[in-house]
Amino acid sequence: MSSVSTLENPTELVLRSLMDRGFRFIHPRDSRGDIVAVVGVRAHGAVLDIVRLDSEDNVTAMRMPGDEANVLAPKTVLWQQSGPMNVVVDSLLTLSDAEYEGGGPSHASLPPAKGCWVPTKPGREAWLAATA
Helix, strand or coil, rough: CCCCCCCCCCCHHHHHHHHHHCEEEEEEEEECCEEEEEEEEEEEEEEEEEEEEEEEEEEEEEEEEEECCCCCCCCCEEEEEEHHHHHHHHHHCCCHHHHHHHCHHHCCCCCCCEEEEEEEEEEEEEECCCCC
C-alpha cells in the first residue's frame, strides 16, 4: 500500500516563503503562450523586490526604487544577485526592510512604492507602477 507524502519539495518551500513575505507572482510567456519564467513582485516602503525564477539553478533577485516603470528591465537597481534558487532567495529575504520603510535615512529621496496589479489577458496580470 502506497502513502502520499505531504512533504513539499524545495521549490515549493521557497515559493511559499516568498508568498508569506507578500510576493505576488506573474508568469511572462513567449509568443506561443508558454511560460518562460516565474516572477515574484513585492512592493514595500519605497522599493520593489523582484525575484525571477528561470530554473532552480538560474534565479535573479533585485531591489529597485518603487517608481521603476519596467520591473523586468529596470533602469535603476539598488541590489541584485543571481545564482541558485536557495542562495538567491535566502539573500533577498535577509535584506533589511527597515531602511526603506517611510524613506529611511539612507534613502530619504525615494518616493513610496505605489502601483497596482492590472489584468493583461485572461488569467494574467502585471504590476503597473503609479505615475502620480
